[in-house]
Amino acid sequence: MIKTSQNAVLLDFGLKTKRLSYQILDSLKVKVSAAVVSHCHSDHINTYSYRVLKERGIPVYCHEKSLRGVLTQIDRPDTEINTFNGSFSIASMNILPFELPHRPDCSNYGFIFEYKNIRVAIATDFYSWDDSILHLLADCDFLFLESNHDSYLLTLNPNPNSCYHLSNHQASNLLSEMKRKKRALPKTIMFGHLSQKRNQPHLPENELKKHFFKHGINIDSSVFVAPSDCPSQEIFILPATAQIASKY
Ligand SMILES: [Zn+2]
Numbered sequence: 001m002i003k004t005s006q007n008a009v010l011l012d013f014g015l016k017t018k019r020l021s022y023q024i025l026d027s028l029k030v031k032v033s034a035a036v037v038s039h040c041h042s043d044h045i046n047t048y049s050y051r052v053l054k055e056r057g058i059p060v061y062c063h064e065k066s067l068r069g070v071l072t073q074i075d076r077p078d079t080e081i082n083t084f085n086g087s088f089s090i091a092s093m094n095i096l097p098f099e100l101p102h103r104p105d106c107s108n109y110g111f112i113f114e115y116k117n118i119r120v121a122i123a124t125d126f127y128s129w130d131d132s133i134l135h136l137l138a139d140c141d142f143l144f145l146e147s148n149h150d151s152y153l154l155t156l157n158p159n160p161n162s163c164y165h166l167s168n169h170q171a172s173n174l175l176s177e178m179k180r181k182k183r184a185l186p187k188t189i190m191f192g193h194l195s196q197k198r199n200q201p202h203l204p205e206n207e208l209k210k211h212f213f214k215h216g217i218n219i220d221s222s223v224f225v226a227p228s229d230c231p232s233q234e235i236f237i238l239p240a241t242a243q244i245a246s247k248y
Contacts, residue, residue, distance in 0.1 A: 147207075
């Protein structure tokens with residue numbers, strides 16, 4: 001969730017039951033203006049969480065290329081979903097979507113959220129990147145970056161879909177390439193979208209330290225990890241009028 005002093009936007013809302021969806025919304029204690037969906041997989045939107053959003057009057061947004069998949073996922077072919085195909089605004093936030101490669105049958109998007117002079121990047125569910133993505137992510141105050149699985153744990157619990165996600169090693173590679181090419185990293189980085197079976201909370205940062213040490217690069221960012229089974233801590237981004245809150 002991205003939260004300012006006035007309101008909040010959910011980025012994806014794919015909880016497994018209606019009960020859990022109510023629980024999470026009630027725990028936020030903030031006015032939620034919208035839910036923005038990155039792609040059509042059930043851990044990002046599903047029929048249970050969608051019904052709860054609808055009951056609470058929270059509008060849902062997705063890219064027009066994702067619409068068909070999202071409607072199928074929520075089992076509501078005639079439902080009205082707001083679509084975008086470029087930058088758009090919700091409340092006082094400007095939101096810039098950018099495409100990230102995921103499964104071939106599924107269009108997936110990362111986002112830059114702009115509020116006043118603060119830029120926040122969210123990038124999950126992808127497996128490769130180019131210079132334009134690096135540039136977008138480097139130029140932010142906060143980056144939420146997928147670090148899905150550890151390569152060794154993947155050998156113990158094989159999953160053919162893991163190849164569509166960024167491993168701990170790839171996430172470290174992306175950040176070291178960013179540092180080499182852009183000479184800077186976001187001031188605050190949070191690793192997220194960790195696999196429960198194929199990752200552990202300490203592994204992404206261990207990999208980053210190992211990788212940066214090997215290449216003689218200093219880590220001058222604050223690094224956090226979002227647990228896969230409970231809310232992360234809130235991260236506050238200056239100035240004080242803007243904040244980022246927990247991500248599941
Ligand atoms: Zn996915």
